[in-house]
Amino acid sequence: MPGRHVTDHQMRLYMKFRQTDAPPLAAAKASFSGSTAYRFEQDRRLPSQKIVTRDRRRPDPLTDIFDGEIVPMLQAAPGLRPVAIFEEMQRRHPELSPGIRRTIERRIRAWRALHGTEQDVIFRQVHEPGRMGLSDFTAMGELHVTIAGAALDHRLYHFRLACSGFAHVHVILGGESYVALAEGLQNALWALGGAPREHRSDSLSAAFRNLDKAAREDLTQRYDALCAHYGMEPTRNNRGVAHENGSIESPHGHLKKVVRDALLMRGTADFDDLCAYRQFIDELISRGNARNARRIEAERPSLQALPGRRTCDYEETIVTVTSSGGFTLRKVFYTVPSRLIGHRLRVRLYDDRLDLFIGGTSLMSLPRGRADAKGKHGHVVDYRHVIHALRRKPMALLGLVYRDQLFPRDAYRRTFDRLLERMPERPACKLMVDLLALAHDRGCEADLAAILTAGLDAGTAPDMAILRERFAPDPAALPQVVVHLTPLVAYEALLDGGVGEAA
Numbered sequence: 001m002p003g004r005h006v007t008d009h010q011m012r013l014y015m016k017f018r019q020t021d022a023p024p025l026a027a028a029k030a031s032f033s034g035s036t037a038y039r040f041e042q043d044r045r046l047p048s049q050k051i052v053t054r055d056r057r058r059p060d061p062l063t064d065i066f067d068g069e070i071v072p073m074l075q076a077a078p079g080l081r082p083v084a085i086f087e088e089m090q091r092r093h094p095e096l097s098p099g100i101r102r103t104i105e106r107r108i109r110a111w112r113a114l115h116g117t118e119q120d121v122i123f124r125q126v127h128e129p130g131r132m133g134l135s136d137f138t139a140m141g142e143l144h145v146t147i148a149g150a151a152l153d154h155r156l157y158h159f160r161l162a163c164s165g166f167a168h169v170h171v172i173l174g175g176e177s178y179v180a181l182a183e184g185l186q187n188a189l190w191a192l193g194g195a196p197r198e199h200r201s202d203s204l205s206a207a208f209r210n211l212d213k214a215a216r217e218d219l220t221q222r223y224d225a226l227c228a229h230y231g232m233e234p235t236r237n238n239r240g241v242a243h244e245n246g247s248i249e250s251p252h253g254h255l256k257k258v259v260r261d262a263l264l265m266r267g268t269a270d271f272d273d274l275c276a277y278r279q280f281i282d283e284l285i286s287r288g289n290a291r292n293a294r295r296i297e298a299e300r301p302s303l304q305a306l307p308g309r310r311t312c313d314y315e316e317t318i319v320t321v322t323s324s325g326g327f328t329l330r331k332v333f334y335t336v337p338s339r340l341i342g343h344r345l346r347v348r349l350y351d352d353r354l355d356l357f358i359g360g361t362s363l364m365s366l367p368r369g370r371a372d373a374k375g376k377h378g379h380v381v382d383y384r385h386v387i388h389a390l391r392r393k394p395m396a397l398l399g400l401v402y403r404d405q406l407f408p409r410d411a412y413r414r415t416f417d418r419l420l421e422r423m424p425e426r427p428a429c430k431l432m433v434d435l436l437a438l439a440h441d442r443g444c445e446a447d448l449a450a451i452l453t454a455g456l457d458a459g460t461a462p463d464m465a466i467l468r469e470r471f472a473p474d475p476a477a478l479p480q481v482v483v484h485l486t487p488l489v490a491y492e493a494l495l496d497g498g499v500g501e502a503a
Contacts, residue, residue, distance in 0.1 A: 006032050008046045015044070061100050065089060066107060074108065078117045082108045127163040130302025133196035133232070134248040135159050135185055137176045143260055145277065146270045152277070153370075157184030158255060160248045164295040166192055167251065169285045171278050173352050174370055178219050180351045182226055182313035190310070194303025195230040202236065229311040231304045258284055274352075315349040325386050329354070331371035332378040333402065335385040336364075379405040387433075387440050394433040398425055411449040412436070414456055422461065434464050442471040 010030045014037065017026035027037035043050075062070070069092070070085055082105040089104070090096055137155045145152045157170040157180055168188035172180045181201070189195050201223075227234040262284055263269045271277040289296060319327040321343050326335040329347060334354065336345075345363070348355040356363040369380040379402035386406070390397060397403060397416075407413040412435065419428035435452070439445040448467070455462055 006036060006047050008048050011040065011046050014040065061096060062103065062107060065093065070104070070108070071111065074111065074116075128302075129163045129299040130194075130196055130304070132162040132198045132200060133159060133188075134162060134200045135181060136202055136248050136252065137172065137180070138252045138256065140256070140259070143256070143263060144269055145263075147274055147277065148272060149270060152274075155180075156255070156281070157181065158248060158252060159185060159188035160251055161192075161196060161296075161299060164299040165251075165288075165292045166296045166299070167255075167285055167288055168192070169255070169281055171274070171281060173274075173368070177351070178222055179313065179315055179349065181223070182311075183351055185226070186310050186313055189230060189306060192300075192303070193306070194300055195232055195306060196303060197231070197233060198235055199227050199230075199232040200235045226311060229307060231307075258288075313350070314355075317347050317349065318344055319347055320344050325389070326381075328377070331375070332369040332380060334366055334369070334380045335382055336366075337385050338389065381405040383408055383436050384440050387437055390433045391437055394429045395426060397429045397433060407436075408439070408445055409449040411452040411456070412439075415452045415462065418456060419461070431462065431464065435462060435467075438464070438467060438471065444471045447471070 010032055014026050014030040014032070017029045021029070023037040023041060024034035027034050070089070073080060073085060073088075083101070085108065086101045086104045090098070136158055138158060139155050141153065145154070153173070155172045155175070157172050159168045160166065168184070168191055170180075170184035170187055172184070174180065185199070224234055259281070262280070266280075271280065317329065319329055321327050321336055321340045323341055324333075325338050325341060326333055327345070328334075329349070336356065340358070340363075343358060346357040346359075348357070350368065353368050354366045356366065366380060366382075369378040371378045381402045383406050397406075400406065404413060407416070412432075415435070416428070416432045419431060422428075423431075435448065439448050448471070451467070451470075452462060
């Protein structure tokens with residue numbers, strides 16, 4: 001055929017058919033042209049016998065340095081990069097042309113193929129249905145997701161069945177931890193409806209890094225107990241060997257690409273709240289599971305049955321509420337109602353919240369906070385917990401440690417900054433505390449924030465008289481209604497009279 005070289009096999013066929021056929025017919029049977037056949041009639045050597053080795057067209061620039069200088073370097077440091085060797089040769093021999101870089105790279109590659117060290121081999125596995133599930137975490141900071149304009153520092157917990165590809169993803173607000181693993185893993189297993197016989201993780205290296213030996217052993221025991229509850233054998237891949245977790249490391253990259261593409265098609269990476277973002281992630285994962293539905297359904301009968309209930313997916317600790325109106329846990333200060341000062345509370349620590357108990361009675365849930373990356377303490381503050389005390393001590397607002405976290409919305413913080421610019425500190429603090437008290441007493445936090453924003457734009461200060469009239473009535477000024485209950489004896493007399501008339 002045009003553009004293709006005749007092979008030795010075609011030449012042998014031609015010579016066989018040539019014994020009985022004319023050159024054009026024998027050539028057609030051997031799949032080349034008649035003109036080529038007449039050339040072969042002049043020279044019947046095989047094509048491989050006609051190949052002439054091409055000599056070099058220019059002198060070899062590495063003749064004097066490859067065996068004498070480059071090879072000893074490769075033998076002494078097998079991991080040395082070719083570009084580093086090229087730069088070193090240029091330093092030693094300034095006369096060498098920059099164009100020999102590719103020559104050095106090809107020569108080193110050929111030398112390593114013959115004399116280099118043995119490399120690690122990846123063994124492809126046959127995944128048995130129902131045997132292995134894998135867990136890992138992946139950071140999502142590069143996608144710049146925001147919640148109501150604020151950057152969301154988060155990771156994704158990713159669970160996957162090696163055989164069918166079933167996936168479950170859970171948004172994690174903190175770092176890698178046992179709590180995040182336990183919550184995400186159990187959510188995945190109950191969504192799947194079964195448990196694999198083996199669960200593999202990457203040793204939770206980030207969670208263990210800063211713990212002492214006793215704490216590491218405690219977390220290991222808890223992880224083993226979690227797997228035992230679901231009848232799974234816990235296994236871990238060797239630290240730093242990502243391909244041992246290849247059935248989930250590779251899907252990590254695909255997951256990030258899917259999320260990135262979905263955010264681009266959505267037109268924005270900002271969400272109204274965390275719940276909306278979690279629903280967004282769940283929808284993306286459900287699409288992938290729908291594509292693998294047949295394989296997932298085929299693997300489900302091979303899974304182990306789930307136990308009767310979930311196991312513990314939180315950490316529990318005891319805290320004491322101090323005179324500051326709160327407690328400190330994991331370098332974060334949380335406020336609680338002041339009536340709890342002096343009490344010991346039992347705290348269940350989840351990835352995204354704290355559940356508080358006094359004895360066996362549930363009190364409330366608080367959003368979980370995190371300390372600053374530089375080690376600075378964080379604050380989770382609800383102004384409703386301390387507003388009654390601020391009314392008596394309004395000047396405490398001026399130097400309050402958690403003042404910025406006290407304001408429920410940005411409009412309140414900006415208003416206080418404006419007040420400090422325009423009036424003395426004492427009346428500014430008094431007016432700001434009155435605004436917070438108004439938002440609390442009248443239940444108008446959002447509406448009041450809108451009015452404060454309009455005042456900031458217009459350059460006017462808030463007027464408490466007008467605002468109190470705007471958000472009337474005052475709960476303290478409402479009339480007291482006294483309800484007089486009718487004695488039950490009156491109902492009995494009424495019933496007795498009705499029975500007598502009927503008789």
